Amino acid sequence: MTTTTEAVRQPSRPVLGRFRLPLRILGYALVVALGLLYVLPFVIQLVTGFKTDPDAASHPLALVPSTPTTAAYQRLFGLSRAGDGVPFFRWLGNSAFVAVLVTAGRVLFDSMAGYALARLRFPGRSLLFGFVLAVMAVPGVALLIPKFLVLNTFGLFDTYTGMILPLLVDAAGIFIMKQFFESIPREVEEAARVDGAGVFRIFWSVVLPMARPALITLTVLSFQGSWNEFTHFLVATQSSQYETLTTGLARFVSGGLGGGTQYPLKLAAALLSTLPVAALFFCFQRYFVQGANAGAVKE
Known part of the structure; x- marks a missing residue:
């Protein structure tokens, strides 16, 4: 009875071993994709802070500012010469x-x-x-x-x-x-x-x-x-x-x-x-x- 059971189970092992690595890779890829999707809004928020107003309005999802500037942070910290800072x-x-x-x-x-x-x-x-x-x-x-x-x-x-x-x-x-x-x-x-x-x-x-x-x-x-x-x-x-x-x-x-x-x-x-x-x-x-x-x- 034991031999018959082992004979039935043995053919399934190579099949599981064959798909184990692809399933693991697929799982990791799915986790990485979800992680990047979650982090993307924060990256856009960070990058947009270094854009100009026209650049942010024209290319809101761009991950690289066309003309990087720190004008937004200067206004926040009261360093702007225009006197248009915020409290x-x-x-x-x-x-x-x-x-x-x-x-x-x-x-x-x-x-x-x-x-x-x-x-x-x-x-x-x-x-x-x-x-x-x-x-x-x-x-x-x-x-x-x-x-x-x-x-x-x-x-x-x-x-x-x-x-x-x-x-x-x-x-x-x-x-x-x-x-x-x-x-x-x-x-x-x-x-x-x-x-x-x-x-x-x-x-x-x-x-x-x-x-x-x-x-x-x-x-x-x-x-x-x-x-x-x-x-x-x-x-x-x-x-x-x-x-x-x-x-x-x-x-x-x-x-x-x-x-x-x-x-x-x-x-x-x-x-x-x-x-x-x-x-x-x-x-x-x-x-x-x-x-x-x-x-x-x-x-």
Whole structure:
């Protein structure tokens, strides 16, 4: 019986070996093609920043500028002699200020709320967690008018406080931290409790250092979300002094700073605005993946 089975299986081995290499080459070619297709818009964005306005309008997809120039970056950095620069550094400063404070607040408050929902036993805990999940299901655009009314009623409209305060706590961050804390063995906390540590001491000195992958994941997501936030800043501010990169570029693209297409200037500003988030992600990519896996799989 064994000999018959081996005789049946043996003819299939050369066939598989014959097509294994072509299939592998085809798979690699498909992956490379998809990768190039994904990178192509970023390459066009980078190249267009060194084009002139007529060149960018005539040849938008050209990968080599016909007359390379740094005029767009000179306008962004205020080095243009024509005096037609844009307030890029003000946008950058506002974005950095808001993103840093929002990220610090989310890491602190989301981790505390996630630990309370994961470990503390109190009445209404399941109901409260249900509310957190419900908030995640509500589209952000549905809350634009209520946000504006609340900020205007409390006198927070067109202030840094109104830009930062509503973003300090995030339902998705609470969910990620709760799932990670539930994967930590309870024996670690029980040993610290036997040594006389209280709830906050256990959270701060024992559990939180073990949650470094989840904290880094939350940091990256919070910084990216606050850096790229647009709709909240749109309804929370009106003055130009509070414009961030997203709102400033949106007004710029809509023609608020002059006529013409100005593709090189717009794409150069968009490219510079993506660099901080890209650098942060590539630096902490390994921890980001670990935190995402830990938050998705609960022991």
